[in-house]
Amino acid sequence: MTVPSRRIPFRVRLRRNRGRIARRLLAAFLALLVLLCGAVVVAYKLTVIPEPHPETVVQSTVFLDEKGSYLGRRGPVDRQDVPLSQVPRYAQDAVIAAENRSFRTDSGVSPKALVRAFAAALTGGERQGGSTITQQYVKNALLSPQQTLSRKAREALIALKLDRTRSKDQILEGYLNTVYFGRGAAGIQSAARNYFDVDTKNLTVGQAAALAAIINLPSYYEKAGSDPKVTATLQHRWEWVLDAMASSGNITAKQRAEARFPAFRFYPPGATEGQRQYLIDAAAKEAADRLGITQDQLASGGYTVHTTFDLALQDSAAELVKGQKAGKGVRLHTAVVGMVPGEGAVRVLYGGSDYARQPFNDAVSGAVEGGTALAPLARLWFGAPLDGLPKTAAPTPLKLTSAYAAVEADGLYAAPYTVARITRDGRTVYSAHPDRSWVLPRNAARAVPVSAAGAPVNLFTAGAGGGITRRTVWTVAQDTRLTLTVALFADKPGPKKGTTVPAQLPTKPSPTGFTERTATQLWGRLR
Numbered sequence: 178m179t180v181p182s183r184r185i186p187f188r189v190r191l192r193r194n195r196g197r198i199a200r201r202l203l204a205a206f207l208a209l210l211v212l213l214c215g216a217v218v219v220a221y222k223l224t225v226i227p228e229p230h231p232e233t234v235v236q237s238t239v240f241l242d243e244k245g246s247y248l249g250r251r252g253p254v255d256r257q258d259v260p261l262s263q264v265p266r267y268a269q270d271a272v273i274a275a276e277n278r279s280f281r282t283d284s285g286v287s288p289k290a291l292v293r294a295f296a297a298a299l300t301g302g303e304r305q306g307g308s309t310i311t312q313q314y315v316k317n318a319l320l321s322p323q324q325t326l327s328r329k330a331r332e333a334l335i336a337l338k339l340d341r342t343r344s345k346d347q348i349l350e351g352y353l354n355t356v357y358f359g360r361g362a363a364g365i366q367s368a369a370r371n372y373f374d375v376d377t378k379n380l381t382v383g384q385a386a387a388l389a390a391i392i393n394l395p396s397y398y399e400k401a402g403s404d405p406k407v408t409a410t411l412q413h414r415w416e417w418v419l420d421a422m423a424s425s426g427n428i429t430a431k432q433r434a435e436a437r438f439p440a441f442r443f444y445p446p447g448a449t450e451g452q453r454q455y456l457i458d459a460a461a462k463e464a465a466d467r468l469g470i471t472q473d474q475l476a477s478g479g480y481t482v483h484t485t486f487d488l489a490l491q492d493s494a495a496e497l498v499k500g501q502k503a504g505k506g507v508r509l510h511t512a513v514v515g516m517v518p519g520e521g522a523v524r525v526l527y528g529g530s531d532y533a534r535q536p537f538n539d540a541v542s543g544a545v546e547g548g549t550a551l552a553p554l555a556r557l558w559f560g561a562p563l564d565g566l567p568k569t570a571a572p573t574p575l576k577l578t579s580a581y582a583a584v585e586a587d588g589l590y591a592a593p594y595t596v597a598r599i600t601r602d603g604r605t606v607y608s609a610h611p612d613r614s615w616v617l618p619r620n621a622a623r624a625v626p627v628s629a630a631g632a633p634v635n636l637f638t639a640g641a642g643g644g645i646t647r648r649t650v651w652t653v654a655q656d657t658r659l660t661l662t663v664a665l666f667a668d669k670p671g672p673k674k675g676t677t678v679p680a681q682l683p684t685k686p687s688p689t690g691f692t693e694r695t696a697t698q699l700w701g702r703l704r
Contacts, residue, residue: 226319226335226342229319229351232253233256235256236254236258236479237250237252237253237254237476238480238482239481240456240460240482240484241483242487243486244487246374248453248488249454251461252477255367256363256364257364257366258364258366258602259353261353263377264350267385267427267432268365268380268388271419273310275390275418276310276313277311283340285339285341286309287308287309287312314352318351353365356392358392368391369384371442372384373442382435382436383437386419387401387415390411390415390418398410402440420433454532455527455529455538456484459526459538459541461476463594467599467607468607480599481599481601483597483598484595485597485609486524486595489702490699491526493699494513497695497699498663498695499530503667503680506669506670507667507668508680509665510529510665510666510668512528512539512545513526513695514575516579517659517660518583518586518591519585520591521582521591523593526538543573543664545571545573545574545577545666547641548639548641548648549640550639550640550653552639554566554581557584560614563579563616566580575593577653577664581662582655583617584617586657588616589613589614590615596609635655636654636697638650647682648681649665649682651663654696654700659700663692663695664692665692666682667682667683
């Protein structure tokens with residue numbers, strides 16, 4: 178009789194075979210690991226570093242005043258490249274301290290950040306930070322911003338390959354020229370100008386640390402200097418960046434102690450920013466003409482246009498003329514032009530208070546009834562290009578100013594210009610040379626009468642109409658430094674839609690008193 182075999186319990190069997198099972202699991206795990214490693218190696222080999230996005234290559238063109246102060250820009254992106262050699266070492270170290278302290282020695286990828294990112298993507302959690310500078314550069318300049326597992330994996334592979342094929346300095350330069358700093362500024366050069374009105378090479382330790390601190394949350398920190406809460410929060414982060422720089426030896430204890438939290442340009446821009454577009458319009462047109470390119474090509478070409486404008490004097494003019502009011506249905510216009518006699522450089526070109534509402538520049542293109550302002554010039558026999566001016570009923574303020582400047586220069590006419598120099602990639606591509614010609618016999622200009630009117634400068638006021646029928650007022654103030662013209666006129670809607678006709682100026686406050694006071698006060702602010 179056969180005795181049935183007794184069934185061995187599962188636990189016993191598992192205990193007897195656990196060694197064999199463990200070996201099989203280990204073998205399977207190792208095989209999977211080999212496959213994964215092989216897949217990563219193959220993927221790495223097949224990974225191609227893409228070209229930067231077009232928008233990270235395009236640069237804007239920046240306009241500066243005669244002393245180098247930031248005037249504004251033209252272009253689709255507020256960005257200008259600077260070589261790493263023009264970024265102070267402490268500015269480089271500040272960014273590294275704020276964003277990726279192991280940058281100089283790491284492989285370009287943060288394993289911890291990758292694990293967090295993959296976990297967040299799988300679980301639907303919040304977006305995770307902590308990427309290396311190399312990864313940030315890849316994400317900002319080479320890949321799309323979408324948050325997917327495949328894009329994150331590709332980001333890591335490209336970062337690894339970038340770290341092995343390019344130097345750390347090349348990667349850092351690319352990062353600093355593309356990272357967003359808020360205030361519309363892409364790259365450290367635009368950020369330095371937008372926040373502190375300086376070039377990158379002139380950043381102080383304190384300013385550099387502030388810019389580095391902003392990168393973490395630019396849309397919030399861009400209000401630093403105008404929002405007390407934001408400013409205080411940024412200052413705490415600024416201290417943290419400086420402490421990290423000091424502890425790692427990037428700055429000395431003396432530099433840390435002397436570092437001061439910087440003053441920021443006000444944001445958003447003030448009222449005077451609107452009328453600066455008139456200056457940029459004039460300079461952009463002239464710059465494009467001088468270079469033989471279109472204005473669109475100029476805007477995206479990464480040029481720096483050094484203008485002739487005196488921004489402080491321009492802003493003073495904007496402040497002095499604001500607040501003028503006229504009667505119902507009448508619109509007042511003020512144009513202010515200042516240029517250097519015998520040289521032609523335009524220092525002031527006020528053509529309107531708000532470019533958004535009136536892009537037409539009254540100083541350059543406004544036809545203003547001359548009246549008796551032309552009388553002294555009519556006594557002179559001008560040569561070309563001013564020969565027809567005395568017979569012009571309504572000259573532009575710029576044209577009239579250039580004629581009186583020629584009188585001040587003993588008959589030497591200089592064509593008005595607004596662009597002194599244009600540079601690109603550190604090289605000068607254009608330099609202005611005044612276009613001068615004699616339009617009057619020597620000393621003939623001294624026949625033009627001027628009256629001091631109690632002012633420390635030659636002052637002459639005239640216009641069209643008189644008393645309650647006065648339509649325009651011109652005041653010209655000048656000496657060998659500057660010819661300054663202030664024109665006040667008014668218009669009202671014409672009989673046909675979209676047209677205007679001259680209107681009478683208000684009698685209170687006195688129009689002549691306004692133009693003379695404006696000219697005299699501006700003169701007092703000459704430097």
